[in-house]
Amino acid sequence: GAGVSQSPSNKVTEKGKDVELRCDPISGHTALYWYRQSLGQGLEFLIYFQGNSAPDKSGLPSDRFSAERTGGSVSTLTIQRTQQEDSAVYLCASSSGLANYEQYFGPGTRLTVT
């Protein structure tokens, strides 16, 4: 069946521009996570959506970062006024949302800010 998909796979943008990254979770999965992995670094939690509950935004690094999840399905991560330190692979994962359920990862979006 279809897994988690993300688009675009690669994005090169100029410093100061806004970017939107998209995640399509597995159908029926109520939980959705965004992570990022900077070059040479481990994975960093950004934000978590669970059903209709308020998202857990505790991992967002600055107010330039925001995310939405429309209709409990597709999610968009928006980075405003991009900086070079935003360059990273942005990964999305989804799970069925129950305790200890596996997270299924998308292929990631590689963002390069020049």
Add this chain to the structure above:
Amino acid sequence: KNEVEQSPQNLTAQEGEFITINCSYSVGISALHWLQQHPGGGIVSLFMLSSGKKKHGRLIATINIQEKHSSLHITASHPRDSAVYICAGVFMDSNYQLIWGAGTKLIIKP
């Protein structure tokens, strides 16, 4: 402090060798993921376990709840197993967000 510690950081072995990667975790973590990340960056979930042992092909994962320790084993290793292997703890009090280990870079030489 919620932590996941992985060892070794780097591991190089010859094809056919038995591989073990270890992960220790702190109180508050209720389960562990083992994930594989290839050079292209994509992540594949290998196992998630909260007790006992799981096996899939040449991969075996074990967890000891009392000792807060998990291991990932690869039998009859092959160059295509070369990747970064990451253990990640499911932290029960934080919306089940993952607490990541630093990863183990595995290289299997032919």
